[in-house]
Amino acid sequence: MSTLAAARPMPVDRVRQSLVIAGTVVALVGAVVGSGFAGGTPIPEVAGGALSADATLLAPAGPAFAIWSVIYAGLVAYAIWQALPSQAARERQRRAGFWVLASLLLNAAWILSVQAGQLALSVVAILALLVVLVVAFVILRRNPGDSTADGILLDGVIGLYLGWVMVASVANVTSLLQVAGFDGFGGSPHAWAIGMLAAFTVIGCALAVWDGGRFAPAVASAWGLAWIGVSRLTGSLPSAPVAITAFAGAALILLVALAVRVARPTGGRRR
Template identity: 30%
Template sequence: METLKKQQSLSILNLISVLFAIGINYYSQIYKINGNTVSDISQKYNNLFTPAGYAFSIWGLIFIGILIFAGYQVYRTFSQKQPMDFITQIGGWFALINLANGLWIIAWLYEYMLVSVVLMLLMLISFIKIILNTNMERWHAPAKTIVFAWWPVSIYAGWITVATIANITAWLTKIGWDGGFIGEFWWTIIMIVAATFINLLIIYKRNMREFAKVGVWALVAIHIRHHYDMLMIAIPAMFGALLILVYVLNQGYRNRKTNPVLKYLQGDKNTGN
Protein backbone atom coordinates (compact mmCIF):
# COMPACT_ATOMS: atom_id res chain seq x y z
CA MET A 1 0.00 0.00 0.00
CA GLU A 2 2.85 2.37 0.83
CA THR A 3 4.41 1.60 -2.55
CA LEU A 4 1.16 2.40 -4.36
CA LYS A 5 0.74 5.71 -2.50
CA LYS A 6 4.30 6.70 -3.36
CA GLN A 7 3.72 5.84 -7.00
CA GLN A 8 0.47 7.80 -7.03
CA SER A 9 2.34 10.85 -5.75
CA LEU A 10 5.08 10.40 -8.34
CA SER A 11 2.55 9.93 -11.14
CA ILE A 12 0.86 13.22 -10.23
CA LEU A 13 4.25 14.95 -10.04
CA ASN A 14 5.17 13.57 -13.46
CA LEU A 15 1.88 14.71 -14.98
CA ILE A 16 2.27 18.22 -13.55
CA SER A 17 5.84 18.41 -14.87
CA VAL A 18 4.70 17.35 -18.35
CA LEU A 19 1.97 20.00 -18.37
CA PHE A 20 4.53 22.57 -17.21
CA ALA A 21 6.96 21.71 -20.03
CA ILE A 22 4.22 21.68 -22.67
CA GLY A 23 2.72 24.91 -21.31
CA ILE A 24 6.01 26.83 -21.38
CA ASN A 25 6.79 25.60 -24.89
CA TYR A 26 3.32 26.49 -26.15
CA TYR A 27 3.36 29.93 -24.54
CA SER A 28 6.80 30.70 -25.98
CA GLN A 29 5.59 29.95 -29.49
CA ILE A 30 2.27 31.80 -29.29
CA TYR A 31 3.15 34.85 -27.21
CA LYS A 32 6.96 34.86 -27.38
CA ILE A 33 9.31 35.38 -24.45
CA ASN A 34 11.77 38.28 -24.51
CA GLY A 35 10.38 39.01 -27.97
CA ASN A 36 11.78 35.75 -29.36
CA THR A 37 10.73 32.28 -30.37
CA VAL A 38 12.97 29.22 -30.18
CA SER A 39 13.44 29.26 -33.95
CA ASP A 40 14.45 32.95 -33.85
CA ILE A 41 17.39 32.16 -31.57
CA SER A 42 18.25 29.04 -33.56
CA GLN A 43 18.52 31.21 -36.67
CA LYS A 44 20.57 33.82 -34.83
CA TYR A 45 23.16 31.24 -33.77
CA ASN A 46 22.84 29.19 -36.90
CA ASN A 47 25.67 26.73 -37.54
CA LEU A 48 26.39 23.89 -39.92
CA PHE A 49 25.06 21.23 -37.52
CA THR A 50 21.64 22.90 -37.29
CA PRO A 51 19.11 20.69 -39.14
CA ALA A 52 16.39 21.85 -41.52
CA GLY A 53 13.60 23.64 -39.69
CA TYR A 54 11.04 20.86 -40.10
CA ALA A 55 13.12 18.62 -37.81
CA PHE A 56 11.90 20.52 -34.75
CA SER A 57 8.33 19.41 -35.44
CA ILE A 58 9.29 16.22 -33.62
CA TRP A 59 8.46 18.08 -30.42
CA GLY A 60 4.80 17.50 -31.24
CA LEU A 61 5.35 13.74 -31.17
CA ILE A 62 7.46 14.00 -28.02
CA PHE A 63 4.83 15.99 -26.15
CA ILE A 64 2.03 13.63 -27.20
CA GLY A 65 4.18 10.69 -26.11
CA ILE A 66 5.07 12.02 -22.66
CA LEU A 67 1.49 13.15 -22.07
CA ILE A 68 0.33 9.60 -22.79
CA PHE A 69 3.14 8.27 -20.57
CA ALA A 70 2.14 10.51 -17.66
CA GLY A 71 -1.55 9.78 -18.17
CA TYR A 72 -0.88 6.04 -18.20
CA GLN A 73 0.90 6.31 -14.85
CA VAL A 74 -2.09 8.08 -13.31
CA TYR A 75 -4.47 5.52 -14.85
CA ARG A 76 -2.47 2.58 -13.53
CA THR A 77 -2.03 3.88 -10.01
CA PHE A 78 -5.40 5.58 -9.45
CA SER A 79 -7.99 3.89 -11.69
CA GLN A 80 -6.58 0.36 -11.67
CA LYS A 81 -4.89 0.63 -8.26
CA GLN A 82 -1.96 -1.33 -9.70
CA PRO A 83 1.65 -0.58 -8.74
CA MET A 84 4.00 0.10 -11.65
CA ASP A 85 7.66 -0.55 -10.91
CA PHE A 86 8.71 1.78 -13.73
CA ILE A 87 7.36 4.76 -11.75
CA THR A 88 9.46 3.94 -8.70
CA GLN A 89 12.51 3.27 -10.85
CA ILE A 90 12.40 6.65 -12.58
CA GLY A 91 11.75 8.40 -9.27
CA GLY A 92 11.91 12.18 -9.62
CA TRP A 93 14.24 12.10 -12.63
CA PHE A 94 11.47 12.38 -15.21
CA ALA A 95 9.93 15.38 -13.45
CA LEU A 96 13.39 16.96 -13.26
CA ILE A 97 13.78 16.55 -17.02
CA ASN A 98 10.51 18.36 -17.69
CA LEU A 99 11.34 21.13 -15.22
CA ALA A 100 14.72 21.58 -16.93
CA ASN A 101 12.95 21.57 -20.30
CA GLY A 102 10.75 24.50 -19.31
CA LEU A 103 13.66 26.40 -17.77
CA TRP A 104 15.71 25.71 -20.90
CA ILE A 105 13.10 27.56 -22.98
CA ILE A 106 13.50 30.64 -20.78
CA ALA A 107 17.31 30.47 -20.80
CA TRP A 108 17.37 29.99 -24.58
CA LEU A 109 15.01 32.86 -25.31
CA TYR A 110 16.96 35.21 -23.06
CA GLU A 111 20.12 34.01 -24.83
CA TYR A 112 21.74 32.61 -21.69
CA MET A 113 23.45 30.05 -23.89
CA LEU A 114 25.79 28.55 -21.30
CA VAL A 115 22.88 28.14 -18.89
CA SER A 116 20.91 26.43 -21.66
CA VAL A 117 23.81 24.01 -22.19
CA VAL A 118 23.89 23.19 -18.47
CA LEU A 119 20.13 22.55 -18.46
CA MET A 120 20.41 20.38 -21.57
CA LEU A 121 23.19 18.34 -19.95
CA LEU A 122 21.02 17.99 -16.84
CA MET A 123 18.25 16.52 -18.99
CA LEU A 124 20.69 14.18 -20.71
CA ILE A 125 22.17 12.95 -17.41
CA SER A 126 18.67 12.43 -16.02
CA PHE A 127 17.73 10.32 -19.04
CA ILE A 128 20.85 8.21 -18.58
CA LYS A 129 19.83 7.67 -14.96
CA ILE A 130 16.32 6.61 -16.00
CA ILE A 131 17.62 4.22 -18.66
CA LEU A 132 20.01 2.58 -16.21
CA ASN A 133 17.49 2.42 -13.36
CA THR A 134 14.74 0.83 -15.46
CA ASN A 135 16.96 -1.39 -17.63
CA MET A 136 14.48 -0.51 -20.36
CA GLU A 137 14.53 -2.31 -23.71
CA ARG A 138 16.67 -5.12 -22.28
CA TRP A 139 13.97 -7.43 -20.96
CA HIS A 140 10.74 -8.86 -22.33
CA ALA A 141 8.22 -6.36 -21.03
CA PRO A 142 4.46 -6.46 -21.65
CA ALA A 143 3.23 -4.62 -24.75
CA LYS A 144 1.68 -1.76 -22.74
CA THR A 145 4.92 -1.07 -20.88
CA ILE A 146 6.81 -0.91 -24.17
CA VAL A 147 4.31 1.39 -25.91
CA PHE A 148 3.25 3.65 -23.05
CA ALA A 149 6.52 3.87 -21.10
CA TRP A 150 9.58 2.80 -23.06
CA TRP A 151 8.77 4.41 -26.40
CA PRO A 152 7.91 7.91 -25.11
CA VAL A 153 11.04 7.98 -22.96
CA SER A 154 13.24 6.63 -25.78
CA ILE A 155 12.04 9.18 -28.33
CA TYR A 156 12.38 12.04 -25.85
CA ALA A 157 15.89 10.91 -24.86
CA GLY A 158 16.92 10.46 -28.49
CA TRP A 159 16.03 14.05 -29.36
CA ILE A 160 17.65 15.50 -26.23
CA THR A 161 20.87 13.68 -27.15
CA VAL A 162 20.97 15.28 -30.60
CA ALA A 163 19.79 18.61 -29.19
CA THR A 164 22.62 18.60 -26.65
CA ILE A 165 25.18 18.45 -29.45
CA ALA A 166 23.37 21.23 -31.33
CA ASN A 167 23.04 23.34 -28.16
CA ILE A 168 26.75 23.12 -27.39
CA THR A 169 27.53 24.06 -30.98
CA ALA A 170 25.17 27.08 -30.75
CA TRP A 171 26.88 28.21 -27.54
CA LEU A 172 30.28 27.92 -29.22
CA THR A 173 28.92 29.98 -32.11
CA LYS A 174 27.81 32.70 -29.70
CA ILE A 175 31.24 32.98 -28.08
CA GLY A 176 32.85 33.20 -31.51
CA TRP A 177 34.46 29.78 -31.64
CA ASP A 178 34.52 28.59 -35.25
CA GLY A 179 36.03 25.15 -34.89
CA GLY A 180 39.48 26.25 -33.80
CA PHE A 181 42.37 24.96 -35.86
CA ILE A 182 40.17 22.36 -37.59
CA GLY A 183 37.52 24.86 -38.75
CA GLU A 184 33.72 24.77 -38.65
CA PHE A 185 33.42 22.27 -41.50
CA TRP A 186 35.49 19.56 -39.84
CA TRP A 187 33.92 20.31 -36.46
CA THR A 188 30.52 19.61 -38.06
CA ILE A 189 31.79 16.35 -39.55
CA ILE A 190 33.05 15.32 -36.10
CA MET A 191 29.62 16.08 -34.63
CA ILE A 192 27.90 14.01 -37.34
CA VAL A 193 30.26 11.10 -36.67
CA ALA A 194 29.67 11.46 -32.91
CA ALA A 195 25.89 11.47 -33.35
CA THR A 196 26.09 8.40 -35.59
CA PHE A 197 28.36 6.54 -33.17
CA ILE A 198 26.17 7.33 -30.14
CA ASN A 199 23.06 6.02 -31.88
CA LEU A 200 24.77 2.85 -33.09
CA LEU A 201 26.12 2.28 -29.58
CA ILE A 202 22.72 2.77 -27.96
CA ILE A 203 21.24 0.11 -30.26
CA TYR A 204 24.11 -2.29 -29.61
CA LYS A 205 24.16 -1.83 -25.83
CA ARG A 206 20.51 -1.05 -25.03
CA ASN A 207 18.39 -2.17 -28.04
CA MET A 208 16.74 1.29 -28.04
CA ARG A 209 15.65 1.45 -31.66
CA GLU A 210 13.15 4.27 -31.14
CA PHE A 211 15.97 6.37 -29.67
CA ALA A 212 18.06 5.72 -32.78
CA LYS A 213 15.21 6.49 -35.18
CA VAL A 214 15.27 10.03 -33.81
CA GLY A 215 18.96 10.15 -34.74
CA VAL A 216 18.01 9.14 -38.29
CA TRP A 217 15.39 11.91 -38.35
CA ALA A 218 17.93 14.53 -37.26
CA LEU A 219 20.71 13.45 -39.63
CA VAL A 220 18.35 13.34 -42.61
CA ALA A 221 17.26 16.89 -41.70
CA ILE A 222 20.92 17.98 -41.68
CA HIS A 223 21.32 16.35 -45.10
CA ILE A 224 18.27 18.14 -46.50
CA ARG A 225 19.44 21.50 -45.22
CA HIS A 226 22.84 21.17 -46.94
CA HIS A 227 21.81 19.13 -49.97
CA TYR A 228 22.04 22.01 -52.44
CA ASP A 229 24.93 24.01 -51.05
CA MET A 230 27.31 21.77 -49.03
CA LEU A 231 27.35 18.20 -50.30
CA MET A 232 30.47 17.48 -48.23
CA ILE A 233 28.27 17.78 -45.14
CA ALA A 234 25.04 16.48 -46.68
CA ILE A 235 26.59 13.19 -47.83
CA PRO A 236 28.17 12.18 -44.47
CA ALA A 237 24.90 13.09 -42.71
CA MET A 238 22.89 10.86 -45.03
CA PHE A 239 25.47 8.08 -44.77
CA GLY A 240 25.22 8.22 -40.98
CA ALA A 241 21.42 8.16 -41.14
CA LEU A 242 21.40 5.14 -43.46
CA LEU A 243 23.94 3.32 -41.31
CA ILE A 244 21.76 3.79 -38.23
CA LEU A 245 18.59 2.86 -40.14
CA VAL A 246 20.09 -0.39 -41.43
CA TYR A 247 21.16 -1.32 -37.91
CA VAL A 248 17.69 -0.43 -36.57
CA LEU A 249 15.98 -2.62 -39.18
CA ASN A 250 18.41 -5.47 -38.56
CA GLN A 251 17.87 -5.34 -34.80
CA GLY A 252 14.12 -5.03 -35.29
CA TYR A 253 14.05 -8.16 -37.45
CA ARG A 254 16.24 -10.13 -35.06
CA ASN A 255 14.00 -9.15 -32.13
CA ARG A 256 10.70 -9.33 -34.02
CA LYS A 257 9.16 -11.71 -31.47
CA THR A 258 9.26 -8.92 -28.88
CA ASN A 259 7.36 -6.47 -31.12
CA PRO A 260 4.56 -5.06 -28.91
CA VAL A 261 2.00 -5.17 -31.73
CA LEU A 262 2.63 -8.88 -32.27
CA LYS A 263 2.60 -9.44 -28.52
CA TYR A 264 -0.78 -7.80 -28.20
CA LEU A 265 -2.26 -9.64 -31.19
CA GLN A 266 -1.01 -12.90 -29.72
CA GLY A 267 -2.94 -12.24 -26.54
CA ASP A 268 -0.44 -10.43 -24.31
CA LYS A 269 -2.90 -8.40 -22.22
CA ASN A 270 -0.58 -8.40 -19.19
CA THR A 271 -0.20 -4.89 -17.77
CA GLY A 272 3.18 -5.73 -16.30
CA ASN A 273 5.47 -3.32 -14.48
Protein backbone atom coordinates in the same frame (compact mmCIF):
# COMPACT_ATOMS: atom_id res chain seq x y z
CA MET B 1 -1.15 -11.00 -11.57
CA SER B 2 2.19 -9.49 -12.59
CA THR B 3 4.73 -9.26 -9.80
CA LEU B 4 5.37 -5.68 -10.96
CA ALA B 5 1.78 -4.78 -10.10
CA ALA B 6 1.47 -6.71 -6.80
CA ALA B 7 2.75 -4.05 -4.40
CA ARG B 8 0.41 -1.81 -2.44
CA PRO B 9 0.42 1.94 -3.20
CA MET B 10 2.18 4.21 -0.72
CA PRO B 11 1.76 7.97 -0.21
CA VAL B 12 4.93 8.64 -2.19
CA ASP B 13 3.36 6.87 -5.16
CA ARG B 14 0.43 9.28 -5.17
CA VAL B 15 2.85 12.19 -4.83
CA ARG B 16 4.86 10.92 -7.79
CA GLN B 17 1.78 10.54 -9.95
CA SER B 18 0.58 14.05 -9.10
CA LEU B 19 3.99 15.61 -9.68
CA VAL B 20 4.33 13.98 -13.10
CA ILE B 21 0.95 15.45 -14.09
CA ALA B 22 2.05 18.88 -12.83
CA GLY B 23 5.42 18.56 -14.55
CA THR B 24 3.71 17.73 -17.83
CA VAL B 25 1.60 20.86 -17.57
CA VAL B 26 4.74 22.93 -16.91
CA ALA B 27 6.46 21.40 -19.94
CA LEU B 28 3.45 22.07 -22.16
CA VAL B 29 3.25 25.69 -21.03
CA GLY B 30 6.95 26.02 -21.82
CA ALA B 31 6.38 24.52 -25.25
CA VAL B 32 3.62 27.02 -26.00
CA VAL B 33 5.85 29.90 -24.93
CA GLY B 34 8.79 28.54 -26.91
CA SER B 35 6.66 28.27 -30.04
CA GLY B 36 6.09 32.01 -30.03
CA PHE B 37 2.58 32.01 -28.60
CA ALA B 38 1.69 33.50 -25.23
CA GLY B 39 4.20 36.31 -25.62
CA GLY B 40 7.23 34.10 -26.20
CA THR B 41 9.84 34.42 -28.92
CA PRO B 42 10.13 31.54 -31.42
CA ILE B 43 13.23 29.48 -30.60
CA PRO B 44 14.97 30.18 -33.95
CA GLU B 45 14.82 33.91 -33.20
CA VAL B 46 16.20 33.93 -29.67
CA ALA B 47 19.80 34.76 -28.76
CA GLY B 48 20.31 36.62 -32.00
CA GLY B 49 19.31 33.62 -34.08
CA ALA B 50 21.99 31.37 -32.54
CA LEU B 51 19.61 28.41 -32.69
CA SER B 52 18.24 29.01 -36.17
CA ALA B 53 18.49 26.46 -38.98
CA ASP B 54 21.40 28.30 -40.61
CA ALA B 55 23.28 29.35 -37.49
CA THR B 56 25.80 26.49 -37.65
CA LEU B 57 26.68 23.56 -39.88
CA LEU B 58 25.04 21.19 -37.38
CA ALA B 59 21.68 22.95 -37.08
CA PRO B 60 18.70 20.93 -38.35
CA ALA B 61 16.20 22.49 -40.75
CA GLY B 62 13.04 23.92 -39.21
CA PRO B 63 10.69 20.99 -39.98
CA ALA B 64 12.87 18.72 -37.82
CA PHE B 65 11.35 20.26 -34.72
CA ALA B 66 7.94 18.84 -35.60
CA ILE B 67 9.11 15.78 -33.69
CA TRP B 68 8.45 17.73 -30.50
CA SER B 69 4.71 17.45 -31.21
CA VAL B 70 5.00 13.66 -31.19
CA ILE B 71 7.15 13.68 -28.05
CA TYR B 72 4.80 16.01 -26.17
CA ALA B 73 1.78 13.95 -27.21
CA GLY B 74 3.54 10.86 -25.91
CA LEU B 75 4.43 12.55 -22.65
CA VAL B 76 0.83 13.65 -22.12
CA ALA B 77 -0.38 10.09 -22.79
CA TYR B 78 2.26 8.77 -20.39
CA ALA B 79 1.24 11.24 -17.68
CA ILE B 80 -2.39 10.16 -17.92
CA TRP B 81 -1.52 6.46 -17.97
CA GLN B 82 0.89 6.60 -15.03
CA ALA B 83 -1.78 8.39 -12.97
CA LEU B 84 -4.14 5.40 -13.15
CA PRO B 85 -4.64 3.54 -9.85
CA SER B 86 -3.27 0.37 -11.43
CA GLN B 87 0.06 2.08 -12.09
CA ALA B 88 0.61 3.66 -8.69
CA ALA B 89 2.60 0.85 -7.07
CA ARG B 90 4.25 -0.70 -10.12
CA GLU B 91 7.98 -0.97 -9.55
CA ARG B 92 8.73 0.20 -13.09
CA GLN B 93 6.78 3.41 -12.50
CA ARG B 94 8.49 3.90 -9.18
CA ARG B 95 11.93 3.54 -10.70
CA ALA B 96 11.34 5.73 -13.77
CA GLY B 97 8.67 8.21 -12.71
CA PHE B 98 10.81 10.79 -10.95
CA TRP B 99 13.37 10.70 -13.76
CA VAL B 100 10.63 11.44 -16.28
CA LEU B 101 9.49 14.27 -14.01
CA ALA B 102 13.03 15.66 -13.95
CA SER B 103 13.11 15.56 -17.76
CA LEU B 104 9.87 17.54 -17.95
CA LEU B 105 11.18 20.24 -15.64
CA LEU B 106 14.54 20.44 -17.41
CA ASN B 107 12.72 20.71 -20.72
CA ALA B 108 10.87 23.75 -19.41
CA ALA B 109 14.11 25.12 -17.94
CA TRP B 110 15.79 24.87 -21.32
CA ILE B 111 13.01 26.83 -22.98
CA LEU B 112 13.10 29.45 -20.22
CA SER B 113 16.86 29.86 -20.57
CA VAL B 114 16.76 30.33 -24.35
CA GLN B 115 13.83 32.72 -24.02
CA ALA B 116 16.04 34.77 -21.71
CA GLY B 117 18.84 34.67 -24.28
CA GLN B 118 21.07 32.69 -21.92
CA LEU B 119 22.70 30.33 -24.39
CA ALA B 120 25.29 28.99 -21.92
CA LEU B 121 22.57 28.22 -19.40
CA SER B 122 20.57 26.48 -22.11
CA VAL B 123 23.53 24.17 -22.79
CA VAL B 124 23.69 23.27 -19.09
CA ALA B 125 19.95 22.55 -19.12
CA ILE B 126 19.97 20.40 -22.25
CA LEU B 127 23.03 18.41 -21.17
CA ALA B 128 21.37 17.79 -17.80
CA LEU B 129 18.24 16.73 -19.69
CA LEU B 130 20.33 14.35 -21.78
CA VAL B 131 21.86 12.77 -18.67
CA VAL B 132 18.44 12.35 -17.06
CA LEU B 133 17.04 10.69 -20.19
CA VAL B 134 20.02 8.35 -20.41
CA VAL B 135 19.44 7.29 -16.80
CA ALA B 136 15.71 6.80 -17.43
CA PHE B 137 16.45 4.79 -20.55
CA VAL B 138 18.91 2.54 -18.71
CA ILE B 139 16.41 2.01 -15.89
CA LEU B 140 13.71 0.99 -18.34
CA ARG B 141 16.01 -1.40 -20.15
CA ARG B 142 17.05 -3.06 -16.89
CA ASN B 143 13.42 -3.32 -15.78
CA PRO B 144 11.51 -4.62 -18.82
CA GLY B 145 7.83 -3.88 -19.20
CA ASP B 146 5.06 -6.45 -19.40
CA SER B 147 2.48 -4.73 -21.59
CA THR B 148 1.98 -2.90 -24.86
CA ALA B 149 1.38 0.29 -22.88
CA ASP B 150 4.82 -0.11 -21.32
CA GLY B 151 6.38 -0.56 -24.72
CA ILE B 152 4.74 2.51 -26.22
CA LEU B 153 4.26 4.99 -23.37
CA LEU B 154 7.51 4.37 -21.51
CA ASP B 155 10.06 2.67 -23.77
CA GLY B 156 8.79 4.31 -26.94
CA VAL B 157 8.29 7.83 -25.63
CA ILE B 158 11.53 7.95 -23.63
CA GLY B 159 13.45 6.41 -26.52
CA LEU B 160 12.13 9.00 -28.96
CA TYR B 161 12.79 11.77 -26.44
CA LEU B 162 16.37 10.56 -25.88
CA GLY B 163 17.19 10.16 -29.57
CA TRP B 164 16.04 13.67 -30.39
CA VAL B 165 17.70 15.33 -27.39
CA MET B 166 20.98 13.71 -28.44
CA VAL B 167 20.76 15.62 -31.73
CA ALA B 168 19.50 18.80 -30.07
CA SER B 169 22.39 18.72 -27.59
CA VAL B 170 24.96 18.62 -30.39
CA ALA B 171 23.26 21.52 -32.15
CA ASN B 172 22.97 23.52 -28.93
CA VAL B 173 26.61 23.03 -27.90
CA THR B 174 27.79 23.91 -31.41
CA SER B 175 25.78 27.13 -31.30
CA LEU B 176 27.34 28.11 -27.99
CA LEU B 177 30.84 27.42 -29.29
CA GLN B 178 30.22 29.56 -32.35
CA VAL B 179 28.82 32.43 -30.32
CA ALA B 180 31.82 32.15 -27.98
CA GLY B 181 34.14 32.56 -30.96
CA PHE B 182 35.60 29.05 -31.04
CA ASP B 183 37.45 28.66 -34.35
CA GLY B 184 38.19 24.96 -34.21
CA PHE B 185 41.89 25.63 -33.53
CA GLY B 186 42.15 26.91 -37.05
CA GLY B 187 40.67 23.80 -38.64
CA SER B 188 37.97 23.76 -41.29
CA PRO B 189 34.44 24.17 -39.87
CA HIS B 190 33.26 21.61 -42.40
CA ALA B 191 35.84 19.07 -41.19
CA TRP B 192 34.81 19.67 -37.59
CA ALA B 193 31.14 19.20 -38.47
CA ILE B 194 31.89 15.98 -40.33
CA GLY B 195 33.94 14.71 -37.39
CA MET B 196 31.17 15.48 -34.92
CA LEU B 197 28.58 13.80 -37.13
CA ALA B 198 30.81 10.74 -37.43
CA ALA B 199 31.22 10.59 -33.64
CA PHE B 200 27.48 11.00 -33.17
CA THR B 201 26.83 8.18 -35.64
CA VAL B 202 29.19 5.87 -33.73
CA ILE B 203 27.35 6.67 -30.49
CA GLY B 204 23.96 6.17 -32.13
CA CYS B 205 25.03 2.80 -33.54
CA ALA B 206 26.50 1.73 -30.20
CA LEU B 207 23.23 2.65 -28.49
CA ALA B 208 21.29 0.59 -31.04
CA VAL B 209 23.50 -2.43 -30.35
CA TRP B 210 23.32 -2.01 -26.58
CA ASP B 211 19.55 -1.53 -26.41
CA GLY B 212 18.75 -4.47 -28.65
CA GLY B 213 17.74 -2.47 -31.71
CA ARG B 214 14.96 -0.37 -30.26
CA PHE B 215 13.50 1.71 -33.04
CA ALA B 216 12.43 4.82 -31.10
CA PRO B 217 15.87 6.30 -30.26
CA ALA B 218 17.28 5.23 -33.63
CA VAL B 219 14.43 6.83 -35.57
CA ALA B 220 14.63 10.08 -33.59
CA SER B 221 18.40 10.31 -34.03
CA ALA B 222 18.15 9.52 -37.74
CA TRP B 223 15.37 12.09 -38.12
CA GLY B 224 17.56 14.81 -36.63
CA LEU B 225 20.58 13.86 -38.73
CA ALA B 226 18.53 13.77 -41.91
CA TRP B 227 17.23 17.29 -41.31
CA ILE B 228 20.77 18.52 -40.69
CA GLY B 229 21.52 17.15 -44.14
CA VAL B 230 18.51 18.92 -45.63
CA SER B 231 19.53 22.18 -43.99
CA ARG B 232 23.03 21.95 -45.47
CA LEU B 233 21.63 21.41 -48.95
CA THR B 234 18.80 23.94 -48.97
CA GLY B 235 19.72 26.60 -46.40
CA SER B 236 21.94 29.64 -46.54
CA LEU B 237 24.87 27.76 -44.99
CA PRO B 238 25.42 25.01 -47.57
CA SER B 239 27.89 22.14 -47.30
CA ALA B 240 27.50 19.07 -49.48
CA PRO B 241 30.12 17.04 -47.52
CA VAL B 242 28.33 17.71 -44.23
CA ALA B 243 24.97 16.87 -45.80
CA ILE B 244 26.26 13.58 -47.20
CA THR B 245 27.78 12.66 -43.83
CA ALA B 246 24.52 13.47 -42.03
CA PHE B 247 22.42 11.40 -44.44
CA ALA B 248 24.89 8.51 -44.26
CA GLY B 249 24.86 8.65 -40.46
CA ALA B 250 21.07 8.58 -40.37
CA ALA B 251 20.94 5.58 -42.67
CA LEU B 252 23.64 3.71 -40.77
CA ILE B 253 21.96 4.14 -37.39
CA LEU B 254 18.68 2.81 -38.79
CA LEU B 255 20.40 -0.10 -40.51
CA VAL B 256 22.29 -1.09 -37.36
CA ALA B 257 19.10 -0.92 -35.27
CA LEU B 258 17.27 -3.07 -37.83
CA ALA B 259 20.13 -5.57 -38.06
CA VAL B 260 20.35 -5.94 -34.29
CA ARG B 261 16.61 -6.31 -33.96
CA VAL B 262 16.52 -9.03 -36.61
CA ALA B 263 19.52 -10.83 -35.15
CA ARG B 264 18.14 -10.68 -31.60
CA PRO B 265 14.36 -10.99 -31.92
CA THR B 266 13.79 -12.05 -28.33
CA GLY B 267 14.16 -10.18 -25.07
CA GLY B 268 11.03 -8.26 -24.18
CA ARG B 269 9.01 -5.54 -25.80
CA ARG B 270 10.90 -3.08 -27.94
CA ARG B 271 9.94 0.23 -29.45
